[in-house]
Amino acid sequence: MTVIDITSSTDVASELIAELAALPEDHPARPALRDRAVEAWLPLARHLANRYANRGEPRDDLHQVAVIGLIKAVDRFEAGRGVEFTGFAIPTIVGELKRHFRDKTWSVRVPRRLQELRLAITAANSALSGTLGRSPTVADIAAHLQISEDEVIEGLEGARAYNSSSLNTPVAEGGAELGETMGGVDAEYELAELRVTLGPALAELDERERKIVILRFYGNQTQSQIAEQVGVSQMHVSRLLTKALDKLRNHLGPVAV
Incomplete structure (x- = not known):
């Protein structure tokens, strides 16, 4: 779904923005109307945040950052400039998301959920190894923890993030290094x-x-x-x-x- 798909059916949200822009700054109805306008445009913020998922940051954190950008857009929007709210809000929210990534300094960051899942899988693996007399399968661990096999796999993949590898690590006998297998920046997203x-x-x-x-x-x-x-x-x-x-x-x- 594109941003245009999302914003094409936001008549109510657009009306709230227009009403908010028409109210004086000190009008008693403004705070409640502002909250309603922010809530109405939350789908746009979530959509933009999801575009930056799978880059090492928890999706919930990205949603919160996008909401901050949305609130800034609602507070700063000037209807008299002749620009639609989406045209102002999208770059504001995206800018907030980019600043979030730019200001982060962690080399590896694992969400708390995956940290807890990794510990649970480790404990289950130890318990089942003794009970079964063999190394447990993904299905065994999933049944023991009462979660799906996909969640077990996600936990196992997340555990690998605790160990980083150098880009100079050889990956083939011919001398190719890990860094040579990395993709480049796709300017088309920008x-x-x-x-x-x-x-x-x-x-x-x-x-x-x-x-x-x-x-x-x-x-x-x-x-x-x-x-x-x-x-x-x-x-x-x-x-x-x-x-x-x-x-x-x-x-x-x-x-x-």
């Missing part, structure tokens, strides 16, 4: 986030600025060609383009961190 917020960002430009940006970066036209179409000098096109790009950078800043 571009996807930028595409989501680019439309609302362009909406902040006036008609002439928007036309110049589109002609330059979508039409691949030179500043001189644009000047002929817009009816101004090439120097003025350059100034307008610089101004428009500054506006876009300010709007897309959190996403581009």
Whole structure:
């Protein structure tokens, strides 16, 4: 499911944001309405948090960070700027998630649930080895602990995170090292986030600025060609383009961190 799928059916949530933006800061109804607006947009925060799952951080922690970003978006949103709430909230929440990862310094971090599961599996393995007279299988441990086999496997995988390996560790006789098997950064994820917020960002430009940006970066036209179409000098096109790009950078800043 994409962000667009989630936000397409949020009429009530959008109405709450509009009502909140229309209330004065000191209005007595504002706190309760703010809480309702945050609650209504929680699916968006959870969706964005889930995109950053399986990167070493507990999903619940990521959800909490995303909610913090959502609250900041609700408090800072200005309806008068002509930008939809999603166009403002998405980069705000994503920026909060990225800062969360950036500020972490642990090399290996295992969620408490997996820590407890690892201890339970270790104890079950010892008990069953004596009872069965052999090494217990995953099914044996699952039945003993009354959990699923998938949970046992997850616990066993989580236990491996306590031991880190050097990227220089040989993995083949030919001399290949572990670091050579690692994948690279996929820039397409960053571009996807930028595409989501680019439309609302362009909406902040006036008609002439928007036309110049589109002609330059979508039409691949030179500043001189644009000047002929817009009816101004090439120097003025350059100034307008610089101004428009500054506006876009300010709007897309959190996403581009």
